[in-house]
Amino acid sequence: MLPVEFIERMRQQLGGEADLLFQSLEQQPVTSIRLNDKQDVLTFDCDIDEVPWQEDGYYLSERPVFTLDPLFHAGCYYVQEASSMFLQQALEQYVTRDAVVLDLCAAPGGKSTLLSQYLGQGGLLISNEVVRQRVFILSENIQKWGNGNTIVTHNSPAQFGEQCTNLFDCVVVDAPCSGEGMFRKDPQARDEWSPYAVQQCAERQRSILLDVWDALRPGGVLIYSTCTFNREENEENVQWIAECLGAEVLPLACDPEWGITEGQPGYHFYPHRAKGEGFYICALRKTPEDYAPFRPKLARSAGKQQAVNSDYIRIARTWLQHPENWAIRQSDRFLTAYPLHYRELIEWFSAHFTCVLLGFGLGEERGRTIAPQHSVSMLKDLRREAFPQVALSQEQALAYLRTEALMIDNMSVGLVLLTYENVPLGFAKNVGNRLNNLYPNEWRIRKL
Numbered sequence: 102m103l104p105v106e107f108i109e110r111m112r113q114q115l116g117g118e119a120d121l122l123f124q125s126l127e128q129q130p131v132t133s134i135r136l137n138d139k140q141d142v143l144t145f146d147c148d149i150d151e152v153p154w155q156e157d158g159y160y161l162s163e164r165p166v167f168t169l170d171p172l173f174h175a176g177c178y179y180v181q182e183a184s185s186m187f188l189q190q191a192l193e194q195y196v197t198r199d200a201v202v203l204d205l206c207a208a209p210g211g212k213s214t215l216l217s218q219y220l221g222q223g224g225l226l227i228s229n230e231v232v233r234q235r236v237f238i239l240s241e242n243i244q245k246w247g248n249g250n251t252i253v254t255h256n257s258p259a260q261f262g263e264q265c266t267n268l269f270d271c272v273v274v275d276a277p278c279s280g281e282g283m284f285r286k287d288p289q290a291r292d293e294w295s296p297y298a299v300q301q302c303a304e305r306q307r308s309i310l311l312d313v314w315d316a317l318r319p320g321g322v323l324i325y326s327t328c329t330f331n332r333e334e335n336e337e338n339v340q341w342i343a344e345c346l347g348a349e350v351l352p353l354a355c356d357p358e359w360g361i362t363e364g365q366p367g368y369h370f371y372p373h374r375a376k377g378e379g380f381y382i383c384a385l386r387k388t389p390e391d392y393a394p395f396r397p398k399l400a401r402s403a404g405k406q407q408a409v410n411s412d413y414i415r416i417a418r419t420w421l422q423h424p425e426n427w428a429i430r431q432s433d434r435f436l437t438a439y440p441l442h443y444r445e446l447i448e449w450f451s452a453h454f455t456c457v458l459l460g461f462g463l464g465e466e467r468g469r470t471i472a473p474q475h476s477v478s479m480l481k482d483l484r485r486e487a488f489p490q491v492a493l494s495q496e497q498a499l500a501y502l503r504t505e506a507l508m509i510d511n512m513s514v515g516l517v518l519l520t521y522e523n524v525p526l527g528f529a530k531n532v533g534n535r536l537n538n539l540y541p542n543e544w545r546i547r548k549l
Contacts, residue, residue: 102291103123103126103284103291104291104294104295106295106296107281107294108123110296110331111123111330114330114331114332115371118373121373122330122371122372122373124373125285125371125372125373126284126285126372127285128285128372129285130285130286130378131160131182131183131372131376131377131378132160132161132163132164132180133152133158133159133160133161133180133181133182133183133186133377134158134159134161134178134179134180134181135152135155135157135158135159135178135179135181135186135211135214135215136157136158136159136177136178137157137176137177137178137179137214137218137246137247138157138218138481139175139176139177139247139481139524140172140177140178140522140524143159144170144172144522145161145165146165147161147162147163147165148161148162148163149161149162150162152183152186152376152377153356153358153359154186154187154189154190154355154356154359155183155186155187155189156189157218158181158183158186160183160376167180168546168548169499171493171495171498171499171502171521171522171524171526172521172522172524174245174502174526174544174546175245175479175521175524175525175526176242176244176245176246176247176479177524179210179211179214179215179242179246181211181215182211182328182377182378182380183376183377183378184282184370184375184377184378184379184380185211185212185275185326185328185377185380186215187361187368187370187380187382188212188215188216188273188324188326188382189215189219190353190354190355191322191324191353191382191384192216192219192271192324193219194351194353194354194384195271195322195351195384195386196219196270196271196322197224197270198219198220198221198223198224199220199223199224200220200224200225200270200271201224201225201227201268201269201270201271201443201446202216202220202224202225202226202227202269202270202271202272202273203226203227203229203261203265203268203269203271203272203273203313203316204216204226204227204228204229204273204275205229205258205261205272205273205274205275205309205313206229206230206231206274206275206276206277206309207228207229207230207239207253207275208230208232208235208236208238208239209235209238209239209242210228210238210239210242210243210246212273212275213226213228213239213242213243213251214242214243214246216228216273217243217246217248217250217251218246218248220248220250221248221250222248222250222426222440224250225250225251225252225440225443225446225447226250226251226252227251227252227254227269227450228243228251228252228253228254229253229254229255229256229261230253230254230255231255231256231257231258233255236253236255236457237457237543239253239457240253240457240458241543241544243458244458244461244462244475244476244479245479246479247479247480247481247483248481249427249438249439249440249460249461249480249481249482250440250460251458251460252439252447252450252456252458252459252460253456253457253458254450254454254455254456254457255455255456255457256454256455257312258309258312258313259312259313260454261312261313261316262311262312262313262314262315262316263315264453264454265315265316265395266315266316266395267315267316267317267318267319267392267393267394267395268316268318268395269316269317269318269321270318270321270322271317271321271322271323271324272313272316272317272321272322272323272324273323273324273326274306274309274310274313274323274324274325274326275326275327276302276305276306276309276310276325276326276327276334277302277305277306277309278302278306278327278328278329278334279294279298279299279302279329279331279334280293280294280328280329281294281328281329281330281331281379282327282328282329282330282370282372282378282379282380282381283328283378283379284379285372285378286378299329299331299333299334300333302329302334303333303334303337303338306327306334306338307338307341310323310325310338310342310346311346314346314387317387318387318392318394318395319387319388319389319390319391319392320386320387320389321386321387322351322384322385322386322387323342323348323384323385323386323387324382324383324384325338325339325342325367325382325383325384325385326380326381326382326383327380327381328378328379328380328381329379329381330369330371330379330381334381335364335367335369335381335383336364336365336366336367339366339367339383339385340366342385343385346387347387347388348385348386348387348388349385349386349388350366350367350383350384350385351383351384351385351386353368353382353384355368359375360374360375360376361374361375362374362375364381364383366383367381367382367383368381368382368383369381370382397445397446397448397449398449399445399448399449399452410431410466410471412471413431413436413464413466413471414429414436416464416470416471417429417436417438417463417464417471417473419484419487420463420464420473420477420483420484420487420488421438421480421482421483421484422482422483422484423482425441426440426441426442426482427439427440427441427460427463427482428440428441428444428447429463430448434465434466435462435464435465435466435474436462436463436464436465436471436474437459437460437461437462437463438460438461438463439459439460439461440460447459447460461474461476461477461479461480462474462475462476462477463476463477464477472516472528473488473516473528475527475528475539475540475541475544478518478525478526478527478528479525483525485518485525488516488517488518488528489512489513489515489516489517489518490517490518490519490520491509491512491513491517491518491519491520491529492520492521492523493509493519493520493521493526495521497509498519498521498526499546501519501526501527501529501538501540502526502540502545502546503545503546504538504540504542504545505538506535506536506538507529507536507538508536509536512531512536513531514531514532514533515530515531516528516529516530517529517530517531526540527539527540527541
């Protein structure tokens with residue numbers, strides 16, 4: 102049952118069209134995925150249609166059990182609402198691929214993986230999540246995506262505004278909201294909705310935007326979005342940004358056939374019009390002016406790093422297709438790699454912010470040798486020829502992802518790279534009388 106006051110509000114907002122919205126909210130939600138460029142083949146046993154505003158996005162006529170697909174765990178695709186994939190259009194129209202971007206409210210990672218793929222190796226993404234319980238699933242999804250161009254942080258919006266003045270070319274704020282667009286997908290969202298919750302969310306959104314605003318450089322682009330319908334959290338907040346913070350609302354090109362509704366300002370995705378869940382998005386350009394560009398400054402003590410074992414570095418570089426693109430640092434027994442082009446900025450973040458992930462984990466000292474960390478197997482720059490490879494069946498792959506013991510004949514002794522459908526899943530070690538499963542325990546499949 103839809104909340105009565107929500108119905109009244111939507112009738113005022115949409116007029117006679119509101120009944121079509123209410124009907125759509127009683128239907129089954131749409132299932133959509135976005136492909137990683139790790140793989141360009143769809144293997145789902147159902148009808149598939151393209152998401153018109155995202156070239157890598159697809160609708161599935163049925164929702165499969167994604168847990169049973171090893172390719173899902175390998176980061177070959179992300180299950181993401183089609184509406185939110187429209188972020189791609191805003192990026193293509195206003196953000197260059199060498200940009201430094203902040204995804205402020207990033208968990209679980211749908212928009213961050215899209216941003217990471219858009220930027221490629223030319224740009225840098227700082228993917229932040231303020232809720233500690235959610236930051237680790239964000240880090241997992243970023244690692245599985247495999248680009249290595251992302252820092253995952255756990256900090257407040259105010260910390261970015263205070264310490265990163267004029268740094269970011271683009272800030273993406275997918276703001277916590279009242280969740281009206283999720284009503285057909287999440288019954289709890291209906292139960293928790295109230296006019297008071299809408300008001301509280303709108304005020305919280307303005308607080309977040311105000312806190313982070315100084316981190317966006319003049320002339321930079323803010324992309325603001327919510328998964329709700331009401332004007333308080335959408336148009337009114339955008340008008341407040343433009344009038345009080347100083348920004349120009351930017352138009353986004355849309356094909357009329359996509360069913361997107363132009364707001365005043367911004368763009369609405371109503372599920373009775375556009376194929377997807379409820380969503381709102383608006384792009385704004387911060388008022389251009391002369392400014393002092395951000396310059397990362399490391400204190401001498403902060404800049405000092407642990408001495409690295411040159412033999413370990415040499416070995417670890419053989420695991421990468423393009424080792425010249427990566428800077429490597431050592432912390433205790435762990436090696437970490439991140440884009441060399443952004444080395445100074447990344448090391449500044451490491452010294453000043455709570456960083457859960459810097460680029461990717463490269464190696465770990467074990468005894469008198471160095472072993473690859475699991476994230477190396479997810480990396481697109483992995484040089485697979487560096488390891489003996491063993492192809493798994495679906496049954497074997499799922500057993501591996503449950504961290505169970507495997508029995509495989511004629512396998513090389515030592516470290517091996519396990520694959521499924523020619524896509525890496527992770528490492529295992531054959532010690533002769535047993536196979537040590539090295540899949541991260543915290544990532545394992547717990548239930549089927």
